[in-house]
Each structure stands twice: as C-alpha cells, then as structure tokens.
Amino acid sequence: MIENSSLARPALVTGASRGIGRAVAMQLAALGVPVVAIARDKAQLAEVVTEIEQSGGKAVAYAIDLTDLATLPERLDEIVEARGPFQITIVNAGMGYTADIADTPLQDWQTVLDLNLTAAFACIKAVLPGMRERRSGQIATVISIAGKQAFPGWGAYCASKFGLLGLSKALAQEESKHGIRVTAFCPGAVNSTLWDTPTVQADFDRTQMLDVETVASALIQTLSLPPNAVVDELVLMPSGGTF
Structure with a gap:
C-alpha cells in the first residue's frame, strides 16, 4: 500500500496511454493517488482518464511528443x-526498435535515444527541484532486461536502455542524500503493444511473456515500502524462461 502521506500528492506517469504505463496509472489511481498522465496519443489518454474517473479515481492528461526536445523542458x-510537486514519477515512455547496428540509420538511432534516454533525463530534471525542496520523492525508471543484457538485432534499443540504467544508478547515488528514492525497474519480455509497432520486427511466443498488470503491480509494490527502504534495482522475469 502506498504510504498515506503520498496519497494526496500526484504521481506523474509517462507513456501512460497504453501498456505498462496505462496499467501503472490505473493501479495508482485505484489506490487513491491522483495521476498526471503523459503520452503522445491524445485519444488514448482521454480513454485512460475517463476509465480512471469512472472508477472513482482522479487523473488529468497531457498529450506531449516527448521526442520534441526543443520544447520538452518548457x-x-x-x-x-x-500539477506538482510530484511525490511519485514513473519514467516509462519508450519505443522498441529492431535492426542490426550495421543497418541502423543515424536518424533512427537518434530517435530511439531521444525517446528512451534523453526524454527520460528531461522528465527527471523537471521533477527533481520539487522533490529536493520537500526532501521526499520516488522515481522509478522502467528500463528492460535489455538494459542489462544485449540482444542481437536490438542494438539501438539496448544502447538506450543500458544508458537509462546508468542514468538511474547515478541518480540514486546523487539524490539519496536529498531523501529521494530511485528504482531501476528491469522487466523481461512483456506482452504489450510494443510488439505491434512498425519499428519492431520480432516473432516470439507472447503467451509466455509477463502481462502488463503483473508488471505494474510489481512496480507499485516497490513504491509501497516505508521511507527508510528502497529497491534500487528490480529484475522481474517470466517464469517460463522467455527473455
């Protein structure tokens, strides 16, 4: 259960229109946490907010293209x-991408890093001042097992996720003295809409993957620890052996 002092303060969730982000937003709202949902798809975000409100929760949505780095900080x-300051921030927005490194155009490489790593950095920078001022806050970065293990054909994706893990680890070291807890969350394969996107060409048995509700529940459990404890890194894998 999220600690009572966190219930009145909002949680920021990026990539909240579908997949893990949507499930996290729904579960946080069900616990009584007001949710600020960010994603690019305005229509899908509206559906998330409607569903939360119909279930008695509170949510607002902001449709933002997180790859528009020129305007993102503002x-x-x-x-x-x-809407802040935020007690909880879930840095979840990201994209999948498959191609051998030799066949990856520079523009594609940059797009993957812009969303999966640089936009995450910008989101973290935005919420840190308020957390530091209150000397309280939790940041969870949704990475992937691909942030710890490389896979052929996933070079750009792995590079972005290895970078996000490094960012998360450094952030945890720097911000613990300010009362901010950081969790690097590295789930294995998740049966989400990532596999249906045009930038991912892969054929796996999705029935053996983790489902988004289980992943969201595991993440929220790590946020429910008392203030004197933190899960600095969580690896959650499918029991069937899928990567």
Whole structure:
C-alpha cells in the first residue's frame, strides 16, 4: 500500500496511454493517488482518464511528443508548475526498435535515444527541484532486461536502455542524500503493444511473456515500502524462461 502521506500528492506517469504505463496509472489511481498522465496519443489518454474517473479515481492528461526536445523542458516545467510537486514519477515512455547496428540509420538511432534516454533525463530534471525542496520523492525508471543484457538485432534499443540504467544508478547515488528514492525497474519480455509497432520486427511466443498488470503491480509494490527502504534495482522475469 502506498504510504498515506503520498496519497494526496500526484504521481506523474509517462507513456501512460497504453501498456505498462496505462496499467501503472490505473493501479495508482485505484489506490487513491491522483495521476498526471503523459503520452503522445491524445485519444488514448482521454480513454485512460475517463476509465480512471469512472472508477472513482482522479487523473488529468497531457498529450506531449516527448521526442520534441526543443520544447520538452518548457512543457514539463508547465506541468510541474500546474500539477506538482510530484511525490511519485514513473519514467516509462519508450519505443522498441529492431535492426542490426550495421543497418541502423543515424536518424533512427537518434530517435530511439531521444525517446528512451534523453526524454527520460528531461522528465527527471523537471521533477527533481520539487522533490529536493520537500526532501521526499520516488522515481522509478522502467528500463528492460535489455538494459542489462544485449540482444542481437536490438542494438539501438539496448544502447538506450543500458544508458537509462546508468542514468538511474547515478541518480540514486546523487539524490539519496536529498531523501529521494530511485528504482531501476528491469522487466523481461512483456506482452504489450510494443510488439505491434512498425519499428519492431520480432516473432516470439507472447503467451509466455509477463502481462502488463503483473508488471505494474510489481512496480507499485516497490513504491509501497516505508521511507527508510528502497529497491534500487528490480529484475522481474517470466517464469517460463522467455527473455
């Protein structure tokens, strides 16, 4: 259970329109945590907010293209000013991408890093001042097992996720003295809409993968620890052996 002192303060969830982000937003709202949901798809975000509100929860949505790095810091600052400070931030937005490194165009490489790593950095930067001021806050970065293990054909994706793990680890070291807890969350294969996107060409048995509800539940359990404890890294794998 999320600690009572966190219930009145909102949680920021990126990539909240589908998959893990949507499940996290729904479960947080069910616990009484107000949710600020960010994603690019305005229509899908509206559905998430409607479903949360119909279930008695509270949520607002902001449709933002997180790869628009020229405007992203300003947009995030506006959200923090209007809805913050945030007690919980789930840095979840990301994309999958498959191609051998030799066949990866520079523009594709940059797009993957922009969303999976640089946008995550921008989101973290936006919420840190409010957390530092209160000397309290939790940041969870949704990475992947691909942040710890490389896979052929996933070079750009693995590079972005290895980078996000490094960012998370450094952040945890720097911010613990400010009362901020950071969790690097590395789930194995998850049966999500990532596998249906045009940038991913892969054929796996999705029935053996983790489901998004289980992944979201595991993440929220790590956020439910008392303030004197933190899960600094969580690896959650399917029991059937899928990567």
